[in-house]
Amino acid sequence: xxxxxxxxxxxxxxxxxxxxxxxxxxxxxxxxxxxxxxxxxxxxxxxxxxxxxxxxxxxxxxxxxxxxxxxxxxxxxxxxxxxxxxxxxxxxxxxxxxxxxxxxxxxxxxxxxxxxxxxxxxxxxxxxxxxxxxxxxxxxxxxxxxxxxxxxxxxxxxxxxxxxxxxxxxxxxxxxxxxxxxxxxxxxxxxxxxxxxxxxxxxxxxxx
Numbered sequence: 001x002x003x004x005x006x007x008x009x010x011x012x013x014x015x016x017x018x019x020x021x022x023x024x025x026x027x028x029x030x031x032x033x034x035x036x037x038x039x040x041x042x043x044x045x046x047x048x049x050x051x052x053x054x055x056x057x058x059x060x061x062x063x064x065x066x067x068x069x070x071x072x073x074x075x076x077x078x079x080x081x082x083x084x085x086x087x088x089x090x091x092x093x094x095x096x097x098x099x100x101x102x103x104x105x106x107x108x109x110x111x112x113x114x115x116x117x118x119x120x121x122x123x124x125x126x127x128x129x130x131x132x133x134x135x136x137x138x139x140x141x142x143x144x145x146x147x148x149x150x151x152x153x154x155x156x157x158x159x160x161x162x163x164x165x166x167x168x169x170x171x172x173x174x175x176x177x178x179x180x181x182x183x184x185x186x187x188x189x190x191x192x193x194x195x196x197x198x199x200x201x202x203x204x205x206x207x208x
Contacts, residue, residue: 004163004164005106005164005165005166005184005201005203006106006107006161006164006165007106007107007108007109007160007161007164007165007166008100008106008107008108008109008165008166008168008203009108009109009110009111009154009160009165009166009167009168009183010097010108010109010110010111010132010168011110011111011112011167011168011169011170011171011174011188012110012112012114012122012129012135013112013113013114013170014090014170014171014188015090015093015168015169015170015188016089016090016093016094016097016126016128017086017088017089017090017122017126018086018087018088018089018090019085019086019087020085020087021039021043021048021078021085022035022039023084023085023086023087024077024078024081024082024084024085025038025039025074025077027084028074028077029074038071038074042064042068042071042074042075043064043074043075043078047060047064048078049113049144051115051117051118051139052113052114052115052138052139052144053138053139053142053143053144054116054138054139054140054141054142054143056117057079057115057117057118060079061075061076061078061079079117079118082118082121083121083125086121086122086125089126089128090191092191092192092195093188093191093194094128095191096191096194096195096198096204097128097131098128098131099204100131100203100204101131103204103205105203105204106203107133107160108131108132108133109132109133109134109135109136109154109158109160110129110132110134110135110136111135111136111145111150111151111154111167111169112135112136112137112138113138113139113144113145113174114137114138114139115139116137116139116140117139119137119139119140133158134157134158136150136153136154136157136158138150141153145169145171145173145174145177145178146171146173146174146176146177146178147177148177148180148181151177151178151181151183152181162178162181162182162183163182163183163184165183165184166183166184166185166186166203167183167184167185167186168185168186168188168194169185169187169188170187170188170189172187175187
């Protein structure tokens with residue numbers, strides 16, 4: 001049951017950090033239809049997720065340029081100007097994280113699908129990442145959610161007990177995979193809903 005929780009694990013992108021390729025490509029494409037085509041057919045989310053799984057950006061870029069030479073500069077920009085895809089922290093969720101950190105009732109960890117080559121940019125940019133006792137980055141270990149092996153790695157690397165751990169993620173697939181191996185879960189749909197869930201579960205003292 002939720003009252004047994006002694007550890008909390010956060011996803012990062014979409015929960016604590018706003019990331020969206022359109023923040024960059026709105027600057028590059030003057031034609032929105034062409035931008036939509038590029039992001040849905042060329043630099044797709046499936047292609048990007050391979051870097052989350054450990055593929056290098058050099059290999060990923062070269063593969064696409066061979067198939068879409070007319071978009072050479074736009075493809076290169078995906079990595080070279082990757083930081084421009086960051087929209088900033090999702091402040092209301094970061095506020096909740098800070099409350100958890102300062103109350104120090106629960107060890108905090110993060111489990112994120114993120115390229116090993118771009119994650120250092122986020123580490124330099126977002127000081128709140130220091131609140132976590134440990135962060136498991138998919139690109140560094142060459143495993144990504146929802147592979148059950150990465151949840152097992154989270155368990156063994158940080159010594160968390162899934163049956164006493166709450167996992168928060170905005171992706172339903174990742175939530176289902178975590179739940180299947182014993183984690184308590186909250187599907188993140190917004191900061192307000194997460195705060196309500198924390199209040200219902202009495203995970204934070206919101207007095208004052």
